[in-house]
Every structure is written in structure tokens, then in C-alpha cells.
Amino acid sequence: AVLMSVGSFIASAQQLNTDQQAQLNALKTTALQSDLSYQLIESLTTEVGHRLMGSEGDKKSIVWAVNKMKALGFDKVWTEEVTGSYWLRGEAKARIVAPYPHDVVILALGGSIGTSKEGLTAKVAHFETLADLKAAPDNSLNGKIAFVSYQMERHIDGDGYGPAVGTRVGGAVVAAQKGASALIMRSVGTDNNRTAHTGVMRYKDEVKKIPAAALSNPDADLLVNQLKRGEEVSMYLNMTAKTNAEVVATSANVIGEFTGSELPNEIVSLGAHLDSWDVGTGALDDGLGIGMVMAAAHHIGQLPKRPKRTIRVILFAAEEVGLLGAKQYVKAHKDDMNAHVMGAEWDFGIGRIYKMTPGVGAQSLNAVRELAQYLAPMGVALAPENNAKGQSDMSALSDAGMPSINFSPDGSNYFDYHHTENDTLDKVEPEALKVNTAIYTMYAYFAAQAMVDFRK
Amino acid sequence: AVLMSVGSFIASAQQLNTDQQAQLNALKTTALQSDLSYQLIESLTTEVGHRLMGSEGDKKSIVWAVNKMKALGFDKVWTEEVTGSYWLRGEAKARIVAPYPHDVVILALGGSIGTSKEGLTAKVAHFETLADLKAAPDNSLNGKIAFVSYQMERHIDGDGYGPAVGTRVGGAVVAAQKGASALIMRSVGTDNNRTAHTGVMRYKDEVKKIPAAALSNPDADLLVNQLKRGEEVSMYLNMTAKTNAEVVATSANVIGEFTGSELPNEIVSLGAHLDSWDVGTGALDDGLGIGMVMAAAHHIGQLPKRPKRTIRVILFAAEEVGLLGAKQYVKAHKDDMNAHVMGAEWDFGIGRIYKMTPGVGAQSLNAVRELAQYLAPMGVALAPENNAKGQSDMSALSDAGMPSINFSPDGSNYFDYHHTENDTLDKVEPEALKVNTAIYTMYAYFAAQAMVDFRK
Numbered sequence: 001a002v003l004m005s006v007g008s009f010i011a012s013a014q015q016l017n018t019d020q021q022a023q024l025n026a027l028k029t030t031a032l033q034s035d036l037s038y039q040l041i042e043s044l045t046t047e048v049g050h051r052l053m054g055s056e057g058d059k060k061s062i063v064w065a066v067n068k069m070k071a072l073g074f075d076k077v078w079t080e081e082v083t084g085s086y087w088l089r090g091e092a093k094a095r096i097v098a099p100y101p102h103d104v105v106i107l108a109l110g111g112s113i114g115t116s117k118e119g120l121t122a123k124v125a126h127f128e129t130l131a132d133l134k135a136a137p138d139n140s141l142n143g144k145i146a147f148v149s150y151q152m153e154r155h156i157d158g159d160g161y162g163p164a165v166g167t168r169v170g171g172a173v174v175a176a177q178k179g180a181s182a183l184i185m186r187s188v189g190t191d192n193n194r195t196a197h198t199g200v201m202r203y204k205d206e207v208k209k210i211p212a213a214a215l216s217n218p219d220a221d222l223l224v225n226q227l228k229r230g231e232e233v234s235m236y237l238n239m240t241a242k243t244n245a246e247v248v249a250t251s252a253n254v255i256g257e258f259t260g261s262e263l264p265n266e267i268v269s270l271g272a273h274l275d276s277w278d279v280g281t282g283a284l285d286d287g288l289g290i291g292m293v294m295a296a297a298h299h300i301g302q303l304p305k306r307p308k309r310t311i312r313v314i315l316f317a318a319e320e321v322g323l324l325g326a327k328q329y330v331k332a333h334k335d336d337m338n339a340h341v342m343g344a345e346w347d348f349g350i351g352r353i354y355k356m357t358p359g360v361g362a363q364s365l366n367a368v369r370e371l372a373q374y375l376a377p378m379g380v381a382l383a384p385e386n387n388a389k390g391q392s393d394m395s396a397l398s399d400a401g402m403p404s405i406n407f408s409p410d411g412s413n414y415f416d417y418h419h420t421e422n423d424t425l426d427k428v429e430p431e432a433l434k435v436n437t438a439i440y441t442m443y444a445y446f447a448a449q450a451m452v453d454f455r456k
Numbered sequence: 457a458v459l460m461s462v463g464s465f466i467a468s469a470q471q472l473n474t475d476q477q478a479q480l481n482a483l484k485t486t487a488l489q490s491d492l493s494y495q496l497i498e499s500l501t502t503e504v505g506h507r508l509m510g511s512e513g514d515k516k517s518i519v520w521a522v523n524k525m526k527a528l529g530f531d532k533v534w535t536e537e538v539t540g541s542y543w544l545r546g547e548a549k550a551r552i553v554a555p556y557p558h559d560v561v562i563l564a565l566g567g568s569i570g571t572s573k574e575g576l577t578a579k580v581a582h583f584e585t586l587a588d589l590k591a592a593p594d595n596s597l598n599g600k601i602a603f604v605s606y607q608m609e610r611h612i613d614g615d616g617y618g619p620a621v622g623t624r625v626g627g628a629v630v631a632a633q634k635g636a637s638a639l640i641m642r643s644v645g646t647d648n649n650r651t652a653h654t655g656v657m658r659y660k661d662e663v664k665k666i667p668a669a670a671l672s673n674p675d676a677d678l679l680v681n682q683l684k685r686g687e688e689v690s691m692y693l694n695m696t697a698k699t700n701a702e703v704v705a706t707s708a709n710v711i712g713e714f715t716g717s718e719l720p721n722e723i724v725s726l727g728a729h730l731d732s733w734d735v736g737t738g739a740l741d742d743g744l745g746i747g748m749v750m751a752a753a754h755h756i757g758q759l760p761k762r763p764k765r766t767i768r769v770i771l772f773a774a775e776e777v778g779l780l781g782a783k784q785y786v787k788a789h790k791d792d793m794n795a796h797v798m799g800a801e802w803d804f805g806i807g808r809i810y811k812m813t814p815g816v817g818a819q820s821l822n823a824v825r826e827l828a829q830y831l832a833p834m835g836v837a838l839a840p841e842n843n844a845k846g847q848s849d850m851s852a853l854s855d856a857g858m859p860s861i862n863f864s865p866d867g868s869n870y871f872d873y874h875h876t877e878n879d880t881l882d883k884v885e886p887e888a889l890k891v892n893t894a895i896y897t898m899y900a901y902f903a904a905q906a907m908v909d910f911r912k
């Protein structure tokens with residue numbers, strides 16, 4: 001019979017059989033009822049604290065993660081060394097000197113040098129955008145502090161970050177090329193707190209290094225209003241930030257897995273990053289991801305039988321300072337990168353997931369559609385595009401050929417807290433976390449059972 | 457004719473005639489279209505900054521207010537000296553030492569002493585409430601830091617403040633009586649920022665003075681979670697706060713008026729406080745009030761003819777440190793307190809006014825009802841009670857017999873910013889400010905024209 005009924009066609013196309021669908025539903029119920037992901041974040045932030053690459057907290061977090069994975073019943077747990085440099089934030093003080101003395105809130109950008117011990121006092125030269133700063137004539141900023149006041153826009157998908165982050169990463173080089181003695185920028189953030197947002201910046205070998213710091217939004221407003229009046233505005237800046245050149249910082253990717261029952265060499269990988277900036281406790285960035293992926297794997301590992309493929313959790317080191325852990329992982333695993341049949345990271349806050357976007361081979365889109373049907377009742381829509389890469393660290397694995405599905409949350413509020421001292425446990429919403437953990441659990445289970453080649 | 461029609465009865469009872477009602481409506485339109493109150497706040501916060509009693513900013517603000525009143529056409533402008541002590545915040549650093557080193561965010565409470573130069577490190581003893589602290593046995597806190605973790609509740613009318621503020625004002629005395637070497641309290645605030653809330657505290661002469669500081673809400677959460685685990689939690693505290701005993705701080709109430717055309721010796725007073733805490737720029741507390749009452753008086757002063765009674769704006773000194781300006785005002789004006797026929801202050805944030813509560817003689821309630829009719833279209837309801845006192849400073853004038861009408865805003869968010877470094881211009885919502893300014897303008901005009909004795 002060449003003709004098949006529509007019903008049997010769908011049935012034959014399905015990746016999960018009835019039993020497996022029942023397991024998927026049971027996993028959903030388990031994840032929605034469990035506060036394991038929250039408990040993991042609470043434990044990490046309360047017992048370990050921040051985890052900046054090379055810090056004591058970073059070292060403690062590796063021990064924490066290994067112990068938790070063992071306690072959660074992972075079949076294998078191991079670490080893979082990651083090395084890099086250790087940047088020390090030190091102290092950062094800034095003060096408007098004229099028109100009137102006023103302390104402002106800044107944070108050194110990650111990687112910045114400090115000022116001289118005495119600090120520096122200089123006139124503020126204002127630019128609304130990085131492009132304006134680039135357009136300034138050479139030497140026009142000699143002896144001045146360059147101030148870029150561009151304000152990040154709020155978007156559900158975090159699209160305001162891209163246009164804003166260029167100043168943070170590259171602004172100090174441009175300012176130095178114009179002769180400035182320091183760069184002060186409005187924080188890359190959407191809040192209105194006297195809280196600055198840190199994040200990584202870069203120097204160029206051939207350009208003079210100058211200190212670079214982010215200013216809180218209300219302080220940037222004040223500066224702009226003072227500058228508008230046309231009279232001199234000057235600032236004092238004192239920063240003791242430095243990279244510890246004496247030592248090589250050592251950290252590690254922490255990896256744990258539940259070994260597949262039928263295809264143990266095919267890996268569904270769930271990622272998050274174990275490091276954090278040093279100003280909050282890294283509850284959102286990326287405690288959330290750590291809690292979600294460890295809990296998702298654990299829930300699956302509690303099933304009576306392991307799924308066919310291996311579920312591997314990778315907690316990457318040193319994401320914040322340049323994806324060092326991910327790069328090391330890709331390097332170390334280049335010969336078994338093909339074994340990574342599917343992977344995703346969580347590194348984008350507590351918003352509810354509303355969309356999934358695949359980045360898979362065309363033939364496996366039907367399987368993705370099936371997964372989308374299971375996730376639709378959770379409010380997850382399937383995007384029409386098929387071009388997604390993994391988030392953060394996992395983008396490096398995507399670049400190395402790993403298929404991925406990217407889950408998009410409502411990111412409207414993410415940049416209120418991103419890279420600030422406000423990144424603390426209270427921002428984690430337990431109910432939203434349960435839903436997102438359930439989605440990751442269901443996704444991972446599906447990917448480990450679906451006998452489709454996501455590369456094709 | 458003994459019988460009057462209902463219509464003419466109402467007409468005869470009305471305080472404002474048709475012309476005056478037209479003027480009231482014109483004032484409403486003017487105030488709703490004017491951004492004068494915002495411009496005043498912008499000017500004060502941008503050009504002067506904070507205004508702590510005795511500081512340079514305080515002195516500058518007096519000059520600022522006198523100049524602005526003159527520029528706004530006030531008929532008379534003068535200052536009345538207020539003296540007090542000058543408290544210096546200095547620096548305040550705190551750090552969790554165990555279970556792991558973690559900087560926490562604190563602010564010294566206003567009036568607190570500092571620690572020794574080396575600071576102090578001590579075990580943290582946790583109390584959920586001030587009552588729990590009071591119940592601790594004498595000497596049970598010897599060598600410890602007392603930590604009270606009571607969390608203020610959010611309420612539309614700010615009712616959560618009362619139960620929370622007792623620890624701030626009196627907690628250090630209680631902690632010292634039990635032998636504690638310092639008091640750390642969860643901030644009196646409803647936000648979840650790493651931002652502490654300052655505010656005045658008191659010592660008693662017969663009790664040892666110990667340093668007292670407020671901790672940000674997320675840091676208080678972290679401490680509570682660490683303490684829950686039952687292991688030792690200790691903190692390092694270093695504060696350089698002190699009261700400058702060498703000098704008497706001098707400030708001033710700044711007073712300006714538009715003289716009444718018929719009853720110049722009867723005063724409708726509009727109050728706000730000119731001082732602020734030193735951590736933000738005092739935009740909400742009480743830049744808002746300053747902008748509103750100066751703009752309201754100015755709008756009325758622009759009418760072709762002054763209203764019958766005098767409109768007096770009083771910008772009080774040193775409210776934050778104990779109503780020093782208001783107390784001085786009542787003392788200096790005790791012989792003409794009867795001339796203060798009506799008065800109100802604005803010192804409660806940017807929320808929309810939804811309610812007015814009189815505190816007047818029973819016979820003048822009809823006049824209040826008439827005012828309420830004019831304000832009803834602005835969303836202001838008349839409360840059934842008749843027991844209101846003026847806000848903040850004006851409560852001292854109420855206590856001295858001045859009738860008042862209290863306007864209640866939605867205060868749900870007020871304590872997110874109250875007494876923090878987040879009290880900055882960006883929190884002022886220009887449209888809400890126009891509405892509240894219009895209400896104050898209409899109220900002041902009505903009180904200056906209504907020929908009723910509000911004391912009766």
C-alpha cells in the first residue's frame with residue numbers, strides 16, 4: 001500500500017513512542033514541581049559567592065560543582081584545566097569636581113588598568129556615541145577624560161546590547177588614540193540605579209592603555225545635564241585595577257554526564273558558565289544556567305533507564321573574560337566534536353522562554369517540530385528561522401559544527417542586573433525557573449531519545 | 457422668603473464665585489502645561505546636589521532658593537537662621553568574613569559614630585525583629601554585631617515604614633544595652649537593590665554609643681541564608697562617621713510670599729524641606745516638594761490680582777536630622793501662629809495623589825467638600841476622616857494649631873528610593889509631577905480665596 005493514512009504517517013514520523021512521550025510528560029511534572037534548580041543557585045550564591053576567573057571563589061566553585069554533580073548521581077564527573085590571566089578589580093573611585101563635588105558610582109571595566117596612585121583629575125569631553133568619539137580629531141582629547149553617554153535600549157530579545165557594547169569593548173582604544181587619559185562610559189544597562197555595569201574590555205598592543213570605567217545611568221544623566229550648561233565639568237578618577245602578570249590563573253571546565261544506554265558516544269550537551277563577575281554573586285549570570293542544566297540532567301538521570309544518548313553537562317570556566325573555557329573545550333575535543341549531536345546553553349536570565357530557534361540540518365526539522373509540539377503548551381513558539389547558534393560558550397561549539405536549539409526568554413529586564421552588584425539571589429523567580437528548567441529537561445530528553453541526525 | 461431653592465443654597469454656600477472658579481480652572485490648565493516644577497528640581501539637583509544640614513550643598517541651596525524665589529516674582533523673600541550639629545558620613549565599609557569573604561553594601565545611619573580606625577570584626581547575632589533584640593538577655597551580645605533582619609512591607613500609603621523605622625531610630629541603644637559592639641540592620645526600604653537606606657538614629661546619654669549602619673536588602677538576604685546554615689557568620693565593619701563637635705552648623709529656613717490683596721496677615725503656607733541626605737541628590741526627598749510648592753505659588757502670583765490671603769512658601773532647613781527648621785519656625789512664629797490659617801507640605805514622592813484628608817474645624821468641612829469637588833476630576837477622593845496633620849515639617853505647625861489638608865499619593869514605590877543614593881532626577885516623572893503641582897496650586901488658591909475660618 002503506497003497510500004498511508006495521515007494518522008499513521010504522523011505516527012511513523014514521530015521520534016518519541018508512546019512510552020517515551022509518557023516519560024517526557026512525567027519529566028515535565030517532576031521539573032515543574034522540583035525546586036532543585038533554585039536550591040542549587042541558593043547553595044552556590046550563599047556558600048561560594050562570586051567566581052571571577054582565578055579568584056578564590058572560582059576555585060571553590062569547581063569543588064562545589066564536582067561535589068554537587070556526584071551528589072546528584074552523575075555517572076561520570078571530571079574537570080578539564082583552563083588557564084588565563086587573573087584580573088584584580090581593586091578599588092574604583094570617581095567624583096565630579098566641578099561644577100560641585102559629587103561622588104559618582106563607577107566600576108572598572110574587566111581588564112582595565114588603574115590610574116596612577118594619586119588618580120587623575122581632568123576635564124570631561126562628552127560624546128553621545130562611539131561613532132562621535134571616533135570622529136574626534138587626533139590629539140583633541142589630550143589630557144581629557146572621554147565620556148560616552150550612549151544609552152542602551154530595552155528590548156525583549158536584548159537587541160539593545162549589541163549597539164551599546166562596542167564602547168565597552170573597544171572604547172578605551174579609540175579614546176586613547178585621540179589622546180584621552182581615561183574613558184568613562186555610561187553603563188551598558190537598562191536600569192536607573194546608582195549601579196554600574198562591568199564587563200570585559202580590550203586593549204591593542206600598539207595603542208596606549210588608559211583606564212576605562214562604566215558610570216551608573218543616573219550619574220551619566222547628571223553629567224549630561226551639567227555638560228549641557230556649557231560650563232566646565234571635570235572629574236577625579238582613581239582606580240587600582242590591574243592584571244596580575246605574575247601568575248597564570250588556573251581554572252577548570254567541570255563536566256558531568258549520564259551515560260547513554262544505547263548510544264553512549266553520542267552526546268547531548270547542556271552548558272552554562274561557572275565563572276561570574278566579582279561584584280554580585282552571579283545568581284542570574286550564570287547561576288541560573290548552572291541550576292537549570294544540572295537539575296535537567298539530574299531529573300533525566302532519575303528515570304528507571306538512561307535515555308539512548310549521553311547527557312553531558314558542561315560548566316564552562318572563564319566565559320566572562322573571553323570564552324576561555326569554551327575555546328579550551330573545543331580545542332581539547334576537536335576529535336570528538338562530531339559526537340556532540342546537539343547542544344544548548346542557558347545564559348540569559350530569568351525571563352519566560354517564549355521561542356525556540358533551531359540550528360540543525362534541514363532533514364531534522366521535522367523532529368524539531370515534534371519537540372515544538374511538546375513545548376507549545378509551555379508557551380514556546382517555534383521560530384521560522386533555522387540558523388541558531390548556542391548561547392555564550394556553546395556558540396564556540398556551534399562554530400565547530402554542533403547543532404543547537406536556542407531558547408529565547410523575555411530578556412526585557414535582563415540588562416537591569418547584568419554584570420552589576422545587583423546580580424543576586426533575590427532576582428531569581430522560583431516559579432519562572434521551574435518552567436524554564438522543565439523546558440530544558442524536556443528538550444534534553446527529547447534530543448537524547450530522538451534517533452535523528454541533527455546535522456542532516 | 458424662608459425657603460430657598462436647592463440651587464441657590466449651594467450657590468450661597470460656595471466659597472468661590474464664578475470668576476474665581478474660572479481662575480481656578482485657568483490655574484489648573486497653566487500648571488498642567490508648565491514644566492516649572494520639573495525645571496526647578498532639575499536645576500537644584502544639577503547645580504547644587506545634595507544638601508545635608510551644615511554641608512556646602514546646604515549653604516548653596518539657600519542661595520539657590522532665595523535667587524529662584526526672587527526670579528519667580530515673589531513679593532518678599534527672606535531667611536531665618538537654624539542651627540544644629542554637622543554630622544559627617546565619612547566612609548563605611550563592611551564585609552562578610554566567614555563563611556567566605558564578600559563585600560556588602562552598607563550606609564551609616566545619620567548621627568552614628570564610627571568604629572575605631574582599625575574597624576571591628578565580630579560574630580553576627582541575628583534577630584528577626586527589634587522586639588527579639590529587646591528580649592535578648594543583658595550581656596548576651598558582648599563582642600558581637602547585632603543584626604536585625606526585619607523587612608519593611610510595601611503599602612500604597614507607606615504604612616510599612618512605621619513598624620520598620622523603630623530599629624533605625626532606637627536599635628543601637630537596645631543593642632548596646634545587650635553588650636553589642638555594633639548594630640547592622642536591614643535597610644528600611646522596599647527595593648531589591650544593593651543600595652542601603654540611611655536615615656536618622658538616636659543615642660541615649662546613659663547608654664554606650666555603638667556604630668549603626670543599614671545593609672542593602674540583597675545583602676541582608678544573603679546574611680540570613682548564611683546564618684540559617686547554623687555555622688558561624690562574622691563580619692568586618694569600618695566606619696569613619698562622626699558628628700563634628702567643633703562647630704555649630706548654621707542653616708536657614710528660606711521663606712517667600714505673595715502678599716494677599718485683602719487679608720495680607722492671613723497666611724496659607726506651602727512647605728517642603730530644603731535639606732536632603734547626602735547620598736543621592738535629593739530629587740524625590742524633597743526636591744519634588746520644593747519644585748511643587750515654588751511652582752504653585754508662582755502660578756498664583758502670575759494672576760492679574762493677588763488672592764485675598766498671603767501665599768507663603770516655607771523651605772525648611774534640617775528636616776532630615778530632626779525637624780530642626782520646623783521647630784525653629786514654630787518657636788520664632790509662636791505669636792503669629794494664628795495667622796497661619798491653612799498649610800500643607802509635600803514630602804512624599806512622585807506617586808499620583810488619590811486622596812485628601814482634612815484636619816480642620818467642623819464648620820469648615822463644607823468648604824473642604826467644595827475644594828474636593830474641584831479636585832475630583834484629578835482623581836482625588838475626599839477621605840471621611842477629619843484628623844489630618846501636615847506632612848513632615850508641617851506636622852510641627854499642625855501641632856501648634858494650624859489647620860491642614862493632607863494629600864496622599866500612591867506611595868507604593870516611595871521606599872524603593874527613600875534615603876538612598878538612588879534618589880536622583882531620573883525618578884521624577886514629569887507628567888505625574890504636573891498633575892500633583894496642579895493639585896497643590898488649586899488647593900493653595902482655594903485656601904487663599906475661601907473666606908472660611910478653617911480653625912472653626
Ligand SMILES: [Zn+2]
Nearest residue numbers: 285286347392
Ligand atoms: Zn553569562
Ligand SMILES: [Zn+2]
Nearest residue numbers: 277285320419
Ligand atoms: Zn556575563
Ligand SMILES: [Zn+2]
Nearest residue numbers: 741742803848
Ligand atoms: Zn523628606
Ligand SMILES: [Zn+2]
Nearest residue numbers: 733741776875
Ligand atoms: Zn527624608
